[in-house]
Amino acid sequence: MPNAFWCVVEDDRAGHPKKVMAEVLAEAARLSGGRAEAVWLTDRAEPDGLRRLAEWGAGKIWLVEHPGLAPYRGEVWAPVVAGLVAAQAPRAILGAVTSRQREFLARLAARLGVGFAADVVGLAMDGDRLVATRPVYAGKLLARVAWARPPWIATLRPNVFKPADPVAGREPQIERPTVTVPDGALRLAERREEVSTGLPELSEAELVVSGGRGLKGPENFVILERLAAVIGAAVGASRAAVDAGWRPHRFQIGQTGRTISPKLYLGFGISGAIQHLAGMRTSKLIVAVNKDPEAPIFKIADYGIVGDLFEVVPALTEEFKKLLGK
Amino acid sequence: MRVELTEEQEMIRAMAREFADKEIRPIAADIDRGARFPQETVRRMGALGLLGMTIPPVWGGSGADAVSYAVAVEEIAKACASHAVVMSVNNSLFCEPVHKHGTEEQKKRFLVPFASGARIGCFALTEPQAGSDATNQATLAVRDGDHYVVNGRKLFVTNGREAAAALVFCQTDRALGHHGISALLIEKGTPGFGVPRVEDKLGLRASDTAEFVFEDCRVPVGNRLAGEGMGFKIAMGALDGGRIGIAAQAVGIAAGAWELALAYARERKSFGVPIGQHQMVQWMLADMATAIDAARLLTLKAAWLKDAGQPFGTVAAMAKLFAAETAMKVATDAVQVHGGYGYITDYPVERYFRDAKITQIYEGTSQIQKLVIARAVLGEA
Amino acid sequence: MKILVPVKQVPDTATQVKVGQDARQIETGGITWIISPYDEFAVEEALRIKEKRGEGEVVVVSLGPDRVKEALRSALAMGADRAIHVNDPAFNEADTLLTARVLAAVIKQEAPALVIVGRQAIDDDMGAVPAQLAELLGWPSLYWVMEAAIDAGGRTIRAGRQVEGGLEVFEAPLPCVLTAQKGLNEPRYPTLKGIMGAKKKEIKDLRADDLGVAPESAQLSIVRLETLPPRPPGRIIGGDVREAAHELVRALREEAKAI
Structure with a gap:
């Protein structure tokens, strides 16, 4: 055996x-x-x-x-x-x-x-x-x-x-094997918990909603959070949004951030730079919303909507609410 | 013959490109629209050593060669021509003449802080009646004991408002014509030195272009660069070097516009294919690429001659002429490739178009460059 | 305090990579090479520690062919004091474990108080070398470090590692291995002076013999490199915003069964 x-x-x-x-x-x-x-x-x-x-x-x-x-x-x-x-x-x-x-x-x-x-x-x-x-x-x-x-x-x-x-x-x-646990040299001094968003953790989430430069500012992520709350998704961000200081680095999806493979990835206002694709291209289903029809992310998207995310996101949120009976 | 950069020059290019792409490009449209001088990025360029590139380290500079300088100016200009002109003026028109002609004492005061980028300098030659005809200086500096008393106006001074000191050309002896011109280093804040206005411009909107007025402005004789009457020679020498900087700036504008056109030609579709598949567009892109490479090679040749200690003025004039004409042509065609989108401010290419124009005008118009070149080839220089 | 920073030269993210003839390596022609971005965070942190302490030495190390000298020179231009280049064809197909063995041998010779490494190299994205290095040396290690401070005496380090849901701050005796995560710092640009001065700094060449590391066959090896299977073409959903949103949600539910 x-x-x-x-x-x-x-x-x-x-x-x-x-x-x-x-x-x-x-x-x-x-x-x-x-x-x-x-x-x-x-x-x-x-x-x-x-x-x-x-x-x-x-x-x-x-x-x-x-x-x-x-x-x-x-x-x-x-x-x-x-x-x-x-x-x-x-x-x-x-x-x-x-x-x-x-x-x-x-x-x-x-x-x-x-x-x-x-x-x-x-x-x-x-x-x-x-x-x-x-x-x-x-x-x-x-x-x-x-x-x-x-x-x-x-x-x-x-x-x-x-x-x-x-x-x-x-x-x-x-x-329960008998083992000796050595002392170790590292001593935990402090643990700082992140403020919980109430949403799933990015690298394990099955559904991910992600925002990029098209969000135009940190205050606008709230519309993505509303959508995420309805479907139970984690919220991520592109490097452009993180480098602009709109989201902390732990939310970054891409080469110098998290690599994710959710069942469904929804990208809003994300152009699809190589760095970002590196972090999400193994997602099973990719949805992209961008006002630029030439944005590279449409090349790997399964579904795309060319339009203004500030109109599309609230409309989508409503549709999901109807579907899920919320 | 080897036409390749050294590893060190490549590293300087890479650094300038990365800085330009990450720090300058993102703000370029905004500072252009608001005509806002980019103090923070200029300060950082100084800290990186980009504002006194060819000045030896003992005088606060970086000790790089003219080829590195040309390469760095091009990279900065690719992202933003306004940053490039701030850099070019401080390097070529302020630090270089002070380094070449200054006394030990003058270099301590007027070179170390400027080459290190802690302060920036400017070059005041043009007057209302003296543009291309720079010999026709009307600003007077009259000796009074151990001071000069300066009276007059200077126009179109790049970096004029932001600069901490100016290299000002004045008549110290009107009877001698341009042999009576002297160069004075005048600090901002000197009583009688006013900056009454800053121009609103078509392009290079983030660089400042100021007018100076001198009214009984008393300048110590110790601030005179080289001897009395040496001013015109100092100015012309500085402008020879400056032409390398402006040629490099023009190459950068052209290359930046071309990159935008190329990316657009690959993405934008018409009649079912990317427009780069259409022969008319291909033709334009090919002409643009060829002209840019020719302009770059001519600019690097001028820089290389300067580094080799050989006469470079004529080649610098050729480079400045050709690169400026190329910048204007390429930027025009780059707008054309974009069609209607090239004409609106949502796309960056119109800025390159507006910025390109000045390269045909300042530091010697294209017509003046031709005059310089013609005199040289006819042996009349 | 001596700080050692292993760096890896990798293809620039924007570079196109193609599978080479033997299908086990990439074609190296036409590639732009850079220092792996996480390694730049590591170099930056080492320089900051040195500057803050007002003393110390930052040594960068890399394995690879001649071109790797460019990466070392870039680190020297940023401010590292000297470099070590392990340049031996015997290590051409080194896996992470052999790489760690080589670096451990260098570290035994150099005896630094601290080793800082990028969290992972962006070519193979394995991220194994720092931990393996620490294991071979018998040192403690802290991964994905977001902040680090060394005590005045230079005997212990306090560093915070990023974990799911927070930050764990540990105290560790030196020597120790840290891996640099994005967010630890913002790497500096090399200054002109730094670039001009880099050529005067030492790059020491070492071979397998100098290190007493026997070239061994890889424990993990690449069988084959492949291009990605193409994604099926997507669908752009048209119509006004309401119709499009409705249709997208319907498709996600009924066609893709993703919701």
Whole structure:
């Protein structure tokens, strides 16, 4: 029986896995013939969080619960997981594209002396080896990459891989391995929470509404926020809007911002510069509204409206309200 | 023969281009419309070393060569011709003559702060009756002990309102004609030195063009650059170098307008295809590209001759003439490629069209350049 | 305080990239090369730390062929003090792990107090080298740093990393690896003086032998580069604003099933 595919759990820091784990676990199960397992390093795992992992397809959950594991510190996590890997020899270790998992899995790969592929949008077995597909050169090309030897380590872009239907009531099989958690050198001094917008987080959102230079000023983002609230979307911005100081950098979509792959991307007053396309061209459905019919974003849009966003956005908001009965 | 920039010159081009694209281009339309002098970006150009490029570092400059200067002016002009003229006047018409002719003491006061861009300078030669005929100076500087008493008017002084000091050409001995012209460094704030008006212009609207009035303005004799009667020679020498700057500015205007036309020709469709597919438009774009490259090469040749210590005045005049004519022609055609959109202020190309015109006029009209060139080729210089 | 900044030379975003003949690398002809933008944030931060402390040395390092010297010279023009160029064909197909091994060897020789790296290079967008470097050195690392301050004694750093939903500020003993995120600073333009002075600064060439790093085969390698599959052509929805909005919402619901 081939060894398991491990999925490193991304959680909400309150004891529950994030929903992107349903995607990662489903992909791991598909590739391994049902041998997906979760590895969860946390200071707190809630019972319903554990159950959720099982329902999403984790055949086994390797749980290391220890106060020293939160917040994430690479120099603490890497030896813990490396020790488990030495004992269990998983065939692959997959995570989600989040800021900390990108760092952690790269770090783990260096500790184990194996390859690491970040921001993967496709995975397939090719005989005995795993081949990953990932965008490179600002998303202008795709690279197929392969590992010299297992464990194959990668992070998977959210919203790209299909989650499986959850198996309700599946009981989690929990393993609590005995490990030593090292002290680590980093000390958390302070955590500053962003003011919550009440809207979903950009890099995980299934629906994204985004504004560019055409918004003409920071005060006009409110019309996008209204639209976003109706459909439950995150609000992003182009580099032009961020560089103009209209939105903080964390909302920037593009090469020097977030890379997103939502199910639906709606861009308003965004011309579609290469930097921006790099961050959103893998969106499943792209809608563009711009008054310039020649704006490059129309070349990759599935649906486009040539018009004044200040008229189109309120009209769209009304239509969505009608549709969704709000 | 090698026609390529050194790695260092390429880095200077890259820096100027990046600065122009990121910091100047976004404000260019706005400062043009409001005729607003861009103090902040000019200050930053000074900090980058763009306002005293060819002046040695000991005098606050950057110690670059004339080729680098031409390349940098072109890049700035591609984004905004107003910024380019501020740069060209401070470099060529103020810092260079002060560096060439100034005493140690004068360089400390009138070069270090100006080459470093902490202050900007200007060049006051033109008078109501003395434009192309610069020998016909009416501003008088009469010696009174260790001072000159200056009376007269100067017109069309670029940077005039913003400048902290002016290089002013005056008659110190009317009997000697243009051999009686002297160059005085006069600071703003000197009693009797007034700036009564700033012109409202067709183009270069963000650069300021002022009128000066001198009424019994007392200037220390120590502010005279070189000897009495040397003024006309200083002015002509400065204008030789200045022509490289203006030629580079014209190349930049042409190249900027051309880039806009090219982008438009690729995007705008008529009869079902991008207009760049139409032969008439292709023809214009090809002529524009050819003329721009020729103008650029001539400008770089003048700069290269200057760097090599060879006579460059005639080639500089050719470069200025050809680049200015090219700028006007290319900007006109670039508007034409845009059709009606080229005529409205929503599109930037009309600004290039308005800015181009002055390059045929100032620092020696195209007609004067031809005169200079003709005299040189006929051996009458 | 010595600060070391690894930089990578990458194709300019606006450059067209084409798949090369062997389908594993891009065609390098006609490409405009730049320092990866995140690495510019790293260089800028190192210079600011040095300027604020009034002492120190900023050393930039890069791996790659001869053209990489241009990127190093750009960093020197910004104000870095000297550069190290690891120029050895043995590293031509280095993956992130081998790159990290090479940089770790340089860092062991140079013994800086701090290493600042761009969050990721914009060619392969892997973002793995900083973490791998820290792991190989046994140093702590902080990713996506938005602010950084070093104590007066130069022994610890206080730095904030961007996380989903906020900022986590940590204190770390030096030496340490930071990755620079956009927003950390605004990189300066090189001044004319900086550019003119760059050629007088040292660029030291190193090869595999000088570092004692055995060239090894890559742990992750590119099987094939491909162009993107074309997106199906889109539809421009016409009509007045109300009709268009109505039709778009209908299409999103009924055709695309996205809402």
